[in-house]
Amino acid sequence: MTSKSISITTDVYELLDKYRMKNESFSQAIKRLLQSKTNLMELAGSWKKIPEVDPAIEVIEEVVKKIHEDESEEIKLI
The missing domain is CATH 1.20.5 (Single alpha-helices involved in coiled-coils or other helix-helix interfaces)
Known part of the structure; x- marks a missing residue:
């Protein structure tokens, strides 16, 4: 699989690291967080x-x- 480099600020990095699960790569964490099926409007x-x-x-x-x-x-x- 190919990879891409992106630039993020330190505060975003720290947030991502906080929400990353144990043994989860940053790529896996980003994918999991972006694919979340929770729709806030459904919860309203x-x-x-x-x-x-x-x-x-x-x-x-x-x-x-x-x-x-x-x-x-x-x-x-x-």
């Missing part, structure tokens, strides 16, 4: 079907709000 609204999601979203929104308000304070979830 999926969480609305789960009744427990609303309270979880409220907790997440509150945590994010507290983080943005004061990063020095410890956030208690319970």
Whole structure:
């Protein structure tokens, strides 16, 4: 199989290395990631079907709000 050289930035290299599986080449990782069959539009609204999601979203929104308000304070979830 022939190969091609491409140039990527260091941050992209680090991301690719992070998502690469053990013993997977960079070429294999790129192919796997690009061929992912997950369509984000198919997932849109999926969480609305789960009744427990609303309270979880409220907790997440509150945590994010507290983080943005004061990063020095410890956030208690319970």
